[in-house]
Amino acid sequence: MNTLILRLVDSIENVIIGKRAPVLKIIAAMLCGGHVLLEDVPGVGKTRLVAALARSVNGKFNRIQLTPDVMPTDIMGFNMLNLETKAFEYREGVAMCNFLLADEINRASPKVQSGLLEIMEERQVSIDAVTMPLPRPFMVLATQNPVETYGTYQLPEAQLDRFLIRISLGYLDPYDEVKLLDPSYQDAGDIRPVLGMGQIVALQEEVKRIFSHALVRDYIMRIVSATRLNDNITLGVSPRGTIGLHMMAKAAAFISGRPYITPDDVVTMAPGVLAHRIILSSKGKGVYQTQEAAIEEIIRRTPLPAPAGM
Numbered sequence: 001m002n003t004l005i006l007r008l009v010d011s012i013e014n015v016i017i018g019k020r021a022p023v024l025k026i027i028a029a030m031l032c033g034g035h036v037l038l039e040d041v042p043g044v045g046k047t048r049l050v051a052a053l054a055r056s057v058n059g060k061f062n063r064i065q066l067t068p069d070v071m072p073t074d075i076m077g078f079n080m081l082n083l084e085t086k087a088f089e090y091r092e093g094v095a096m097c098n099f100l101l102a103d104e105i106n107r108a109s110p111k112v113q114s115g116l117l118e119i120m121e122e123r124q125v126s127i128d129a130v131t132m133p134l135p136r137p138f139m140v141l142a143t144q145n146p147v148e149t150y151g152t153y154q155l156p157e158a159q160l161d162r163f164l165i166r167i168s169l170g171y172l173d174p175y176d177e178v179k180l181l182d183p184s185y186q187d188a189g190d191i192r193p194v195l196g197m198g199q200i201v202a203l204q205e206e207v208k209r210i211f212s213h214a215l216v217r218d219y220i221m222r223i224v225s226a227t228r229l230n231d232n233i234t235l236g237v238s239p240r241g242t243i244g245l246h247m248m249a250k251a252a253a254f255i256s257g258r259p260y261i262t263p264d265d266v267v268t269m270a271p272g273v274l275a276h277r278i279i280l281s282s283k284g285k286g287v288y289q290t291q292e293a294a295i296e297e298i299i300r301r302t303p304l305p306a307p308a309g310m
Contacts, residue, residue, distance in 0.1 A: 004195060004203065005255050011056040011194045015185075016049050018176030022167050025272060026053060026141075028251035030200065031207045034164025034244065035120055035140040037105075037276065044169045046143045050101045053141075057200055058193035059098030060135065066108035072115030076125040090127060095119050098135050098197065105142035106152040113159055116140070120162040137200050157235070157279075164244045165269070166276040203254075210250040211260040215305035220245050220266055226298045227274065232284030233294065241277045248273050263304050271295045 001009075005027060012023050026049070029036050038046045047063070054061035064075065077093035094100060105113070119125060123134045142163070144155075171177075179185060220242060228236030245266065252265040275291035288294040 002255055002257050004199065007194045008056055011191055012049070012052045014191060015052045016045055017179050018172050019045070019049070019169055022169050023049070024255060025165060025167055025248075025269070028248055028255060028269070029164050030137065030139055031204055031251040031254065032164060032244070032247040033137060033139065033204055034247070035142070035162060037160070037163040037166040038141060038143045038169070039146050039166055040143075040168045040170065041147055042145060044171065046169060047101060047103065049169070050099060050141045052191055054099040055191040056193060057098075057195045057197065059137075059197055059200075060096075061099045061101070062094040062097040063101040063103060064094045065103045066105055066112065068107065068109050070108055070112055072112050075112065075115055076119065077127060079128055088128075090130075090132070093125070095125060095134060098138055100138070100140045102140055102142040104144060104152075106144040106155055108153065110153055110156070113153070113155065117159060117162065120159075137197065137204065160276050161238050161240055163276065165248065165272040167272055207247070207251050207254045210253050210258075212246065212250065213260070213305075216249070216261050216263060216266065217246065219263055219302070219305050220249070223266070223270060223295075223298060223302050224274070226302060227278050227295070230284075230294070230298070232281050232287050233278050234281045234284075235277075235279035237274050237277045241274055245270060245273045267299055270299055 008027060009020065009023060013020070016023060026036055030053070038049075040046060050063075051061060053059075064070065073093060075093045075095050077091050077096065079088040080091050081087075082089050102108075102116070105116075119134065120140055123136075123138050124131050125134065126132075140163075144152075172180075224237045224242045224245070227233055230236070248269040249261045249265040252269055253259070253261045256265075271292045275295045278291055278294065280288060280291060280294060284294065288297065
């Protein structure tokens with residue numbers, strides 16, 4: 001594993017126990033400059049994980065609890081008249097940070113969810129025809145509870161597609177969970193930075209330079225195309241998903257310390273990157289049960305690139 005990434009993982013694992021695979025995927029998303037949807041039941045450590053990541057890289061961390069009464073200006077900011085200068089001044093919203101935790105995003109009104117589209121895609125806010133860039137790096141990490149539907153709004157496909165990856169932490173193994181009861185267990189606030197924002201930006205540039213063979217790119221395309229030709233899927237993966245899977249495979253290779261992508265990198269990242277971008281038909285829900293299962297079945301049916309040509 002890349003030494004800088006190992007240092008970051010060790011820092012996060014001071015407070016997040018037994019979840020290395022999800023931690024590595026979130027780090028990979030950060031290296032791609034992408035956004036993460038953390039979908040899981042309450043109390044499994046979603047907020048703690050985001051806070052640990054932000055503090056480990058010395059990034060500015062803002063959190064907003066999304067409810068139906070939250071306004072777009074709470075996120076984007078607004079212009080206020082200064083009575084002394086008689087000029088309008090911009091008041092920052094919570095989006096002016098490096099890591100924005102949008103807690104329970106599906107409780108925000110459609111108006112607020114629409115306000116997030118520009119922030120997530122263009123990484124900028126537009127107030128009264130004035131556009132202001134967000135800090136770099138910037139990523140949205142949103143949480144939602146997939147079980148509870150009362151008082152929630154379903155995320156539109158346009159917004160789901162802007163999340164690079166959807167991750168579920170799941171319950172801890174009992175052996176790991178009992179460690180939470182140890183008096184020496186640390187809080188996320190005790191974490192000290194091990195990397196800086198400048199280093200993260202530099203690592204993002206290194207990830208872009210990871211080599212991908214034409215056969216691996218073709219393998220990615222065949223997986224994506226299969227989602228568009230499947231009778232059990234009414235909406236296939238978008239081109240943004242194709243690009244996202246390619247970038248996440250690069251990040252997986254970089255984290256492993258390799259200068260090139262392998263098919264295993266694609267297989268590892270594909271369910272998290274692609275599943276939330278498809279819609280199953282009524283028949284497909286009976287066949288696959290979940291979106292992840294559909295992607296996994298497509299991967300099993302898609303032939304791997306021939307090793308001789310790699």
